[in-house]
Amino acid sequence: MSLHLSQSRQLHRKRPGRKVWTFAVPGMTLFAAFWLLPMLRLVGVGASGPTGAMAYLAVLTNRHYLWSLVSTLLLSGAVTVATLVISSLVGLFLQRNRFPGKPLLLAMLTFPLAFPGVVVGFMVIMLAGRQGLIGALTDKLFGESLVFAYSLAGLFIGYLYFSIPRVILTVMAAAEKLDPALEEAARSLGANPLRVFFDVVAPALMPALISSGAICFATSVGAFGTAFTLATNIDVLPMAIYNEFTSYANFAMAAALSIVLGVITWIALALARSLSGSSVPATA
Numbered sequence: 001m002s003l004h005l006s007q008s009r010q011l012h013r014k015r016p017g018r019k020v021w022t023f024a025v026p027g028m029t030l031f032a033a034f035w036l037l038p039m040l041r042l043v044g045v046g047a048s049g050p051t052g053a054m055a056y057l058a059v060l061t062n063r064h065y066l067w068s069l070v071s072t073l074l075l076s077g078a079v080t081v082a083t084l085v086i087s088s089l090v091g092l093f094l095q096r097n098r099f100p101g102k103p104l105l106l107a108m109l110t111f112p113l114a115f116p117g118v119v120v121g122f123m124v125i126m127l128a129g130r131q132g133l134i135g136a137l138t139d140k141l142f143g144e145s146l147v148f149a150y151s152l153a154g155l156f157i158g159y160l161y162f163s164i165p166r167v168i169l170t171v172m173a174a175a176e177k178l179d180p181a182l183e184e185a186a187r188s189l190g191a192n193p194l195r196v197f198f199d200v201v202a203p204a205l206m207p208a209l210i211s212s213g214a215i216c217f218a219t220s221v222g223a224f225g226t227a228f229t230l231a232t233n234i235d236v237l238p239m240a241i242y243n244e245f246t247s248y249a250n251f252a253m254a255a256a257l258s259i260v261l262g263v264i265t266w267i268a269l270a271l272a273r274s275l276s277g278s279s280v281p282a283t284a
Contacts, residue, residue: 042255049252058253059237059260068240073264075152075159075236076220080213082156083163088209090164091171092201110165117162117225124158124230125149150230158226163219167212174208175201207276214272218265237261 047053059065094106112120128134128149135145148154178201186196224238231239237257245254 043259045251046256046259047252049250049256055252055256056260059257064235065237065240065257068235068237069260069264071152071235072221072237072261075156076217079156079159079163079220080217082160083167083216084209084213086160087164087167087171087212088205091168092175094168095172095175109168112162113165115162117158117223117227118229120158120162121226121229123161124154124226128154128157150234152234152236154230155227155234155236158230159220159223162226163216166219167209167216170208170212171205174205178204210272210276214269217268221265221268222261 046055049055051058059069090109094102115123126132128147130145130147130149132147132149135147138144138146149157182200182204183196186200191199222238224242227234227236227239228242238261241254241257241261244250244257
């Protein structure tokens, strides 16, 4: 009898492990089929060109690729900073104030989330293109049309357009958890509103700002649809990859630049994860 009980207990202990493997095998299969194998193939293609593995250093040794990388990083950094500033102010205001039409305003602010990059690029053209609204107004006022849709300034506006709604939602969710008593205590001690924001509110929102900022940066680094729509005088790394692949059939260089772009994005997300805990998603 005791032997039978011991055997049943051993079987019972083994079952959880089997259940784990039962659920893990499909996940590992999908991971290998849709991520690991394509990535290994991409790495192999990147090193298959005339220069071999040195193709991965071309982004540093080739002036064109280096400028594309620098432009991409500077643009993405500027978009991230501007998005965090605007979204923090708007998100806090919307979270702490109730007024007629607020649900409609929130719906309108998040509406850009449904737009693909091509549509965002087209909207920038309608705003700041040759036939855009800004050009028509400046032509009437100053006799000369202001056109910047087909430059990094236009791409900045486009990236800002679809980045702000994501961060606003994150800021509102984080602001909802803030303890009003801390702000009241700071005010009672004589702190002005600006001091309360920087000493109480901003530190409490910092993990959410870091995580959402990392996603904003990673999305801007790898965004293609908007850049493709506006790509007249725009030289960013996603466009360089597209040109290498389609215009020059240089698959090895396109693959190498893709890996470099992915590594940069991964580093940004990993750094944000270490600064804000585990609240940053693994991908953009």
